[in-house]
Amino acid sequence: MSLEIYLPVALLSMTTMLLAWRQPRMHPAWHARVLAVLIGATALAVLGVLVFIIMIALGPLERTNATVLGRVLIGHEKVPSPVAAVVCAILLMIGVAVARTVAKWRRELRTTRALGTGVVADVRPFALAVPGRDGGVILSSGLVGMLSRRELEVVLRHEIAHMKHRHHLYLVIGTIATRIFPPLIYPHRALCYAVERWADEEAAVAVGDRTLTARTIARVALAQSPAAPGPSPALTGSHVSRRVLALMGQSPPDNRISGPVLLSGAWMATGSAISPALSHQASLLLVLL
Amino acid sequence: MSRRRLGQLEAEVLAVLAGAGGFLSPQEICDRLDGEPAYTTINTILFRLLDKQMVERTKHGRAYTYRLTADESGLAAERMFGHLRLAHDPSAVLSQFVHGLSPHEEAALRALLEDPGGET
Known part of the structure; x- marks a missing residue:
């Protein structure tokens, strides 16, 4: 096995981790986009490597020496079968984990869509954005009761931003990527934060008051916390105080030029990192067929 | 701007009403939304919101004007979460x-x- 097939994964993971850790001073919208591309690409590269190892293990390499494409494969020694078995097991586990996550999402969407949009009776203050054609915003009566009209507008604008920019897709990409490659949980958390910040910034622009937006988030979070003794806070690693602090500071640069440049850079970088791995596989497939 | 889903538009109408505070006519609501949605669409959404008792209306001349329900206890929150x-x-x-x-x-x-x- 030559080490070069691991190179794209290593490079992509490092770039992704770096971007998640360093939190560049840019608009959260662009940070979220770049992170989603990098996280998705890293997961794809990992999957690619796993599939590749199995293909080498299965491939009848000796017969293909003569072809041009076969030469690509000569560099790779035969994979010992225990390794191939382990990789198979890993792939299977990934498949099961992804399937279970998707099934859970479908259940949740079905229950919330059946409920319909609008206000539901519940003392806990919460707001949910349900994506999709039958989606909308669900507000709890506890939330509506504790907020002023202007504060309610902040919450609505925040949820509208989630729906408008289809933030659930970013989070779906991130979550599936962590099922494929668990270390991606760190950049995934940065992605969750960036998406929330994105919606916060849109809400602040829409209501025209950053302080009001910050205070609304803080109030809702504080009202929620005693009623939520569950195990979730530590697990979700909520970023509420960081979000509030960020809103109390200056508004972020809108990155009208540097944002798109960085995003297309990320696309090209991931494309060039993944394509050798994928073309390896494509050639292998051709040889096998 | 692409066509918005009804649920999103409904939330936007609510946000506009929450921001305005008082009564607004459907035309005023249309004017405050991006992308100028159709008047009839907004009317449909207002009817749905009225049905859910999230807005209340009053006759203003020949047309109705709408605002967010002032009394929170009046909100139709019989659906339990x-x-x-x-x-x-x-x-x-x-x-x-x-x-x-x-x-x-x-x-x-x-x-x-x-x-x-x-x-x-």
């Missing part, structure tokens, strides 16, 4: 306004809210 876990910790597909707080964060937030410099 029974899913305990879902409200605490919805997964990726459902975006929640805020997640729970750690005790440390709670203290930090209280300090922020009580900070006289941050008063509005």
Whole structure:
């Protein structure tokens, strides 16, 4: 096995981790986009490597020496079968984990869509954005009761931003990527934060008051916390105080030029990192067929 | 701007009404939304909201004007949100306004809210 097939994964993971850790001073919208591309690409590269190892293990390499494409494969020694078995097991586990996550999402969407949009009776203050054609915003009566009209507008604008920019897709990409490659949980958390910040910034622009937006988030979070003794806070690693602090500071640069440049850079970088791995596989497939 | 889903438009109408405070005519609501949605669409949404008792209306000349229901107890909240876990910790597909707080964060937030410099 030559080490070069691991190179794209290593490079992509490092770039992704770096971007998640360093939190560049840019608009959260662009940070979220770049992170989603990098996280998705890293997961794809990992999957690619796993599939590749199995293909080498299965491939009848000796017969293909003569072809041009076969030469690509000569560099790779035969994979010992225990390794191939382990990789198979890993792939299977990934498949099961992804399937279970998707099934859970479908259940949740079905229950919330059946409920319909609008206000539901519940003392806990919460707001949910349900994506999709039958989606909308669900507000709890506890939330509506504790907020002023202007504060309610902040919450609505925040949820509208989630729906408008289809933030659930970013989070779906991130979550599936962590099922494929668990270390991606760190950049995934940065992605969750960036998406929330994105919606916060849109809400602040829409209501025209950053302080009001910050205070609304803080109030809702504080009202929620005693009623939520569950195990979730530590697990979700909520970023509420960081979000509030960020809103109390200056508004972020809108990155009208540097944002798109960085995003297309990320696309090209991931494309060039993944394509050798994928073309390896494509050639292998051709040889096998 | 692409065509908005009805649910999103409904939330936008609510946001406009919440921001305005008082009564607005459907035409005024249309004018305050981006992308100039059709008047009839807005009327449909207002009817649905009226049905859910989230807005109330009054006759203003020949047309109705709408505002957010003033009395929260009047909100049609008979639909219970029974899913305990879902409200605490919805997964990726459902975006929640805020997640729970750690005790440390709670203290930090209280300090922020009580900070006289941050008063509005």
